[in-house]
Amino acid sequence: MAxxxxxxxxxxxxxxxxxxxxxxxxxxxxxxxxxxxxxxAQGDFxxxxxxxxxxxxxxxxxxxxxxxxxxxAVAMAIFGIVSQRIVYYPLRDAHPRMVMLSTIALGIFxxxxxxxxxxxxxxxxxxxxxxxxxxxxxxxxxYQYIFILVCVIILLAVQQFFFRKTTLGKSMRAVAQxxxxxxxxxxxxxxxxxxxxxxxxxxxxxxxxxxxxVFMVSQVLANVGLKGFAACVIGGWGDxxxxxxxxxxxxxxxxxxxxxxxxxYKDAIVFxxxxxxxxxxxxxxxxxxTEESL
Amino acid sequence: MRGSKLRNVxxxxxxxxxxxxxxxxxxxxxxxxxxxxxxxxxxxxxxHIIFGLTGQIFMxxxxxxxxxxxxxxxxxxxxxxxxxxxxxxxxxxxxxxxLVLGIPTLRLKGYYLSITTIGFGEITRFILMNWSPxxxxxxxVFNIPRPNFGSFVFTNDAHFYYFSLVLAAILAVIASIxxxxxxxxxxxxxxxxxxxxxxxxxxxxxxxxxAFITCGLFVGIGAGLYSSLLTYISPEVFTLExxxxxxxxxxxxxxxxxxxxxxxxxxxxxLPEMLRFLQSWYLAIYGLIVLxxxxxxxxxxxxxxQGYLDRRMIAARREGKEYGAS
Numbered sequence: 001m002a003x004x005x006x007x008x009x010x011x012x013x014x015x016x017x018x019x020x021x022x023x024x025x026x027x028x029x030x031x032x033x034x035x036x037x038x039x040x041a042q043g044d045f046x047x048x049x050x051x052x053x054x055x056x057x058x059x060x061x062x063x064x065x066x067x068x069x070x071x072x073a074v075a076m077a078i079f080g081i082v083s084q085r086i087v088y089y090p091l092r093d094a095h096p097r098m099v100m101l102s103t104i105a106l107g108i109f110x111x112x113x114x115x116x117x118x119x120x121x122x123x124x125x126x127x128x129x130x131x132x133x134x135x136x137x138x139x140x141x142x143y144q145y146i147f148i149l150v151c152v153i154i155l156l157a158v159q160q161f162f163f164r165k166t167t168l169g170k171s172m173r174a175v176a177q178x179x180x181x182x183x184x185x186x187x188x189x190x191x192x193x194x195x196x197x198x199x200x201x202x203x204x205x206x207x208x209x210x211x212x213x214v215f216m217v218s219q220v221l222a223n224v225g226l227k228g229f230a231a232c233v234i235g236g237w238g239d240x241x242x243x244x245x246x247x248x249x250x251x252x253x254x255x256x257x258x259x260x261x262x263x264x265y266k267d268a269i270v271f272x273x274x275x276x277x278x279x280x281x282x283x284x285x286x287x288x289x290t291e292e293s294l
Numbered sequence: 295m296r297g298s299k300l301r302n303v304x305x306x307x308x309x310x311x312x313x314x315x316x317x318x319x320x321x322x323x324x325x326x327x328x329x330x331x332x333x334x335x336x337x338x339x340x341x342h343i344i345f346g347l348t349g350q351i352f353m354x355x356x357x358x359x360x361x362x363x364x365x366x367x368x369x370x371x372x373x374x375x376x377x378x379x380x381x382x383x384x385x386x387x388x389x390x391x392x393l394v395l396g397i398p399t400l401r402l403k404g405y406y407l408s409i410t411t412i413g414f415g416e417i418t419r420f421i422l423m424n425w426s427p428x429x430x431x432x433x434x435v436f437n438i439p440r441p442n443f444g445s446f447v448f449t450n451d452a453h454f455y456y457f458s459l460v461l462a463a464i465l466a467v468i469a470s471i472x473x474x475x476x477x478x479x480x481x482x483x484x485x486x487x488x489x490x491x492x493x494x495x496x497x498x499x500x501x502x503x504x505a506f507i508t509c510g511l512f513v514g515i516g517a518g519l520y521s522s523l524l525t526y527i528s529p530e531v532f533t534l535e536x537x538x539x540x541x542x543x544x545x546x547x548x549x550x551x552x553x554x555x556x557x558x559x560x561x562x563x564x565l566p567e568m569l570r571f572l573q574s575w576y577l578a579i580y581g582l583i584v585l586x587x588x589x590x591x592x593x594x595x596x597x598x599x600q601g602y603l604d605r606r607m608i609a610a611r612r613e614g615k616e617y618g619a620s
Contacts, residue, residue: 038405090589097351100408101545102588104538109581116574226416229409268420271413278410279398 005138010255016145017214018251019152023207024228025235025243026159027200033176033238034196035088037099041107043225045201048110049076049208050217054125055118065128069209073202080201081194088197089190111219118217127213148210155206156244172196223267227254230274236284245285298474300600304553305470309463312560316455324567325451331563332458333519338543338559339462339469339552340512345541346550347473348505349485354395354411355540357418358510360532362388362517364422367435367527377441377522385514392510396503415537422529434528438521458519465512469552472508481505482550535577542584548594557595 024042031039039045052075057068087102129143163169174182175192183189207224208217215221227250235246250270258266277284312332319325337359344352365384369375375383395414422429429435440448441457448454472478483491484498491498521527543562547554569576591598 040405040408086589087585094592097349098588098592100351100405101541102585104541105581105584105588107581108535108538109578109585112574112576112578112581116578226409226412229405233406233409264424265420268417271417274413275398275410278406282406 006259008139009141010259011252012141012145012149014252014255015248016148016251017211017254018231018248019149019244020207020211020247021224021227021231021250022244022247023152023155023203024224025231025247026240027203028228028232029238029240029243030172030176030196030200030203032232034172034179034193035092037088037096038103038229039087039197039200040100040103040225041083041087041110042200042204042228043222044107044110045076045080045204046208046211046224047217047219047221048079048114049201049205050125050212050221051114051118051123051208052076052205053209054212054217055123058125059123069206072205072209076201076205077198080198083201084194084197088193107222107225111222115219122216122218122220123212124216125212129213142214144210144213148214151206151210155203168192168195172199226267227270230270232284233274233282234277234284236286239284239286242284242286249285298470300596300603301470301473301551301553304596304599305466305556308553308556308560309459309466312459313456316452322451325455327564327567329451329455329458329523330520331560332455332462333516333523334540334543334559334563335556336458336462336465336516336519337513338540338555339465340509340516341540341544342552342555343469343472343481343512344502344505344509346544346552346555347478347481347485348502349549350502350505351408351541352411352506352509353408353534353537353541354415354418355513356532356534356537357411357415358388358391358513359517359520359536360418360422360529361391362514363521363527363532364429364435365514366518367438367521368428370439371435371437377439381441381515381518381522384518385511388514388517389507389510392506392508393503396506412534412537415532415534419529419532422532429529432529434526435521436526438525438527440522440525441519454523458523461515461519465515466552466556469512473552477501477504485550545584546587546594548596548598548600549592551594551596554594554596 024046027042027045028038031037031042049072053068053072057063057071058065063071083106087106088099091099091102127144128147131142133140133142134146163173171182171187171192172195174185174187175189175196179189182192208221211221211224228247231246231250232243233246234249235242235244250273253273254266254270257269261269312328315328316325319328337355340358341352341355344350362384365387366377366380369380369383370377395411423432425431440454442448448457473481480491480496480501483494483496484501488498491501539562540559543558544555545558546561547556547558565580566576569579572579587594593601
């Protein structure tokens with residue numbers, strides 16, 4: 001019974017972490033679908049979101065959760081637009097390899113500028129619930145985990161509505177499907193691409209805000225980017241549902257391998273599974289995207 | 295001056311400058327940095343083959359470097375073998391890693407390859423750090439011997455430097471010959487247009503695996519020399535940042551140019567030391583510099599040099615024509 005309770009706790013923790021990885025994976029996918037490049041600074045965007053929310057808005061300015069969340073999202077959306085202007089737009093006709101290098105360079109810059117701005121010590125953010133949790137029948141589940149799951153579900157529902165019903169959402173999908181055709185239909189593709197970057201950065205920022213109370217905010221938070229990438233591969237590239245499922249898988253694998261195999265090697269195990277997928281099932285679980293698309 | 299001629303002349307000039315630099319540097323510390331630079335030159339030649347020539351962004355250099363360093367360190371200290379067999383084994387060992395890593399990942403393109411190799415580098419670091427019974431864990435490995443010829447041991451840092459420089463020069467010649475061979479052409483074909491390369495009958499997967507193995511052979515030699523120069527290694531050196539530093543070396547010099555990669559390696563070994571006074575700002579500025587190069591000078595230093603020479607040649611021709619007309 002006690003064993004079952006622990007497993008249940010871990011499943012919730014894994015799903016909560018995994019849903020964040022799913023958000024990061026969505027960020028990769030939107031940019032990839034729109035411009036065919038992978039923003040390798042995505043993890044650093046998560047870290048930056050966490051720092052802006054935790055380090056500046058919460059601890060320094062003492063803002064309550066909701067205004068802090070909204071301000072972080074807005075700041076990161078603007079940052080997304082600015083950064084695509086620097087790392088993507090000048091290189092839009094160059095080989096995707098160059099964009100990849102420029103996003104890696106941006107990531108290095110962000111990691112180190114945040115060290116200067118927020119210091120080398122990890123920033124600890126209490127969050128809405130601190131370490132309090134739900135206790136039922138020996139099972140103890142942190143409120144933060146439940147909160148993360150609820151937030152992500154709401155976000156996904158809003159996103160679904162946005163892409164299906166709004167003009168902007170439809171034009172984003174059109175640009176992702178065929179940029180040239182979308183431009184011929186009168187869509188300002190570069191504006192839409194800028195908005196796509198803004199949205200991806202916002203997703204990363206929300207990930208950072210929700211993760212901040214779970215992990216402390218430090219450079220290590222940027223590793224979430226690699227987990228998100230693993231989620232993309234495991235779920236299948238270019239696929240919205242796949243990204244979320246892949247994220248959940250990565251989260252569960254991480255939590256269970258930390259407690260049953262080795263907490264030191266948990267990241268290595270995630271990578272090993274990623275490599276396994278690349279070898280045996282490069283199209284991912286859902287298997288819609290083809291290998292050739294990369 | 296075109297292509298391989300510019301390369302050969304540049305290589306001769308670079309190695310001559312490196313040979314002259316040692317006595318001119320007074321500080322013992324900078325002499326040591328110079329030796330490190332030559333070791334990085336050897337390793338970056340490996341990356342030049344996989345990234346510069348074949349166009350694959352390999353982000354696991356630290357993994358290769360770490361494995362090579364530990365192979366030499368463990369073989370000499372634990373098994374008691376001499377420096378030479380150990381250096382050979384570290385080269386072959388990392389070459390074998392290239393094969394092991396290459397076969398599954400090289401069917402994949404672009405981002406998959408980069409992320410997988412990031413994963414490879416990180417897993418390697420975890421293992422070096424945590425597999426204590428073999429690797430010594432966080433304490434690393436001590437008392438790694440210096441190279442020797444019979445009873446003559448390169449304990450003197452200047453001797454070690456020239457020894458490494460000669461090895462680097464030999465490897466540069468090998469890399470140049472490889473670049474001019476049909477394999478070099480195939481490497482570049484895969485880089486410039488993989489689909490077209492496949493279409494004219496180049497086995498692009500096989501070529502990529504071969505580039506990976508060659509990269510491993512080169513890096514293994516550099517990594518072995520690294521352990522031997524320091525005589526002590528610890529696992530926390532072999533980070534993702536280091537992997538990216540190697541990629542940046544190739545980028546700064548000019549992707550696809552061997553002398554460029556070498557200049558990049560020397561620059562990026564000295565730059566962090568010379569910019570120490572910037573302290574924590576250094577890496578942030580470094581990120582910005584790399585970003586600037588990617589955007590404004592993607593052809594790197596050698597690309598700029600080539601462009602300058604081309605413009606001068608065109609100007610000279612134009613002048614000649616005008617004189618001819620008058």
